[in-house]
Amino acid sequence: xxxxxxxxxxxxxxxxxxxxxxxxxxxxxxxxxxxxxxxxxxxxxxxxxxxxxxxxxxxxxxxxxxxxxxxxxxxxxxxxxxxxxxxxxxxxxxxxxxxxxxxxxxxxxxxxxxxxxxxxxxxxxxxxxxxxxxxxxxxxxxxxxxxxxxxxxxxxxxxxxxxxxxxxxxxxxxxxxxxxxxxxxxxxxxxxxxxxxxxxxxxxxxxxxxxxxxxxxxxxxxxxxxxxxxxxxxxxxxxxxxxxxxxxxxxxxxxxxxxxxxxxxxxxxxxxxx
Amino acid sequence: xxxxxxxxxxxxxxxxxxxxxxxxxxxxxxxxxxxxxxxxxxxxxxxxxxxxxxxxxxxxxxxxxxxxxxxxxxxxxxxxxxxxxxxxxxxxxxxxxxxxxxxxxxxxxxxxxxxxxxxxxxxxxxxxxxxxxxxxxxxxxxxxxxxxxxxxxxxxxx
Numbered sequence: 001x002x003x004x005x006x007x008x009x010x011x012x013x014x015x016x017x018x019x020x021x022x023x024x025x026x027x028x029x030x031x032x033x034x035x036x037x038x039x040x041x042x043x044x045x046x047x048x049x050x051x052x053x054x055x056x057x058x059x060x061x062x063x064x065x066x067x068x069x070x071x072x073x074x075x076x077x078x079x080x081x082x083x084x085x086x087x088x089x090x091x092x093x094x095x096x097x098x099x100x101x102x103x104x105x106x107x108x109x110x111x112x113x114x115x116x117x118x119x120x121x122x123x124x125x126x127x128x129x130x131x132x133x134x135x136x137x138x139x140x141x142x143x144x145x146x147x148x149x150x151x152x153x154x155x156x157x158x159x160x161x162x163x164x165x166x167x168x169x170x171x172x173x174x175x176x177x178x179x180x181x182x183x184x185x186x187x188x189x190x191x192x193x194x195x196x197x198x199x200x201x202x203x204x205x206x207x208x209x210x211x212x213x214x215x216x217x218x219x220x221x222x223x224x225x226x227x228x229x230x231x232x233x234x235x236x237x238x239x240x241x242x243x244x245x246x247x248x249x250x251x252x253x254x255x256x257x258x259x260x261x262x263x264x265x266x267x268x269x270x271x272x273x274x
Numbered sequence: 275x276x277x278x279x280x281x282x283x284x285x286x287x288x289x290x291x292x293x294x295x296x297x298x299x300x301x302x303x304x305x306x307x308x309x310x311x312x313x314x315x316x317x318x319x320x321x322x323x324x325x326x327x328x329x330x331x332x333x334x335x336x337x338x339x340x341x342x343x344x345x346x347x348x349x350x351x352x353x354x355x356x357x358x359x360x361x362x363x364x365x366x367x368x369x370x371x372x373x374x375x376x377x378x379x380x381x382x383x384x385x386x387x388x389x390x391x392x393x394x395x396x397x398x399x400x401x402x403x404x405x406x407x408x409x410x411x412x413x414x415x416x417x418x419x420x421x422x423x424x425x426x427x428x429x430x431x432x
Binding site for chain 2 (some may be wrong): 233263
């Protein structure tokens with residue numbers, strides 16, 4: 001569910017009332033803050049940063065901060081309402097679509113919420129703007145970046161121009177296939193597996209032709225542009241914070257699954273070509 | 275000679291970090307900080323290793339250095355998750371993770387001495403992958419704690 005769908009004009013109007021005159025309608029303010037936190041988590045921001053954004057927004061709205069339960073697929077905010085009852089709000093997270101541009105804008109919003117006063121109306125419209133931010137880079141720039149990333153990684157293991165060339169080409173073609181699959185909304189693991197097979201097959205052909213001698217570093221580097229380092233590091237950060245152990249484990253498991261898909265792709269290419 | 279090798283590795287790590295930052299759609303203004311911090315982080319780790327510090331401690335310290343450097347070079351000294359995450363990724367243990375998975379995939383087809391070797395390789399690479407990633411995460415936490423001690427402004431809490 002997008003922010004545009006989940007926050008209606010009626011909700012925003014209720015929040016304005018809640019800011020001036022706290023009431024049970026503060027749940028709508030919590031909903032807006034939850035949307036912001038969910039957007040941060042979906043964009044690839046650490047859970048701690050998402051939680052900080054949630055807390056800062058509610059403090060700015062002068063609303064009691066409810067207890068938050070984080071999972072990789074949803075966020076649950078629950079707390080006592082002004083009328084004495086217990087209320088809970090859930091926001092599904094769905095698939096993570098990494099966009100550090102959005103995470104960065106939301107991080108700026110966290111800072112602004114701690115320093116200045118913003119109305120719920122302006123926060124909701126700011127969230128809509130951030131949600132609709134396109135990627136700052138064109139498809140061809142990202143394809144080139146994949147080649148540079150994989151090529152640079154290969155040079156960490158073995159300094160050789162042949163390896164660099166093979167890995168660069170394999171990653172460029174793999175990333176092209178990946179963008180096509182992403183555009184067709186193919187699930188993440190399948191995309192990683194198929195793009196990985198293409199990249200690893202090309203790298204294996206390069207090895208077979210004798211363009212590179214280092215078998216394992218070349219094959220690994222050819223798929224490194226898809227390395228799920230972001231969920232892995234975020235997962236360990238979540239665990240290190242001691243507050244989000246389950247979320248951290250889920251993120252690490254997700255990263256492990258993607259690494260496994262890449263390893264299977266490499267194994268497949270090795271069997272077929274080598 | 276060792277310094278030159280470390281510098282070249284640092285340059286490659288910088289390219290890796292900058293490229294990953296772009297692939298992760300970090301804002302354009304964060305690409306150079308990610309490039310710089312990624313390179314310096316790797317250089318610092320390799321230098322500590324060459325001075326005899328263990329690999330995990332070197333990674334831990336280098337990860338903290340990345341946070342401090344990122345804070346120093348960023349506008350208004352604001353730490354961005356986009357820069358931090360891209361810059362620490364070259365310190366990660368991706369190769370160890372792959373080697374661990376390769377050993378895991380080989381094991382069902384092996385027996386005897388070969389199985390023992392694969393099992394040992396799996397355990398060693400698992401340990402390296404876990405400890406290195408943990409060192410990166412804890413180093414980042416340490417760096418952020420240091421930054422928070424000197425900055426009273428609101429910033430990312432990790």
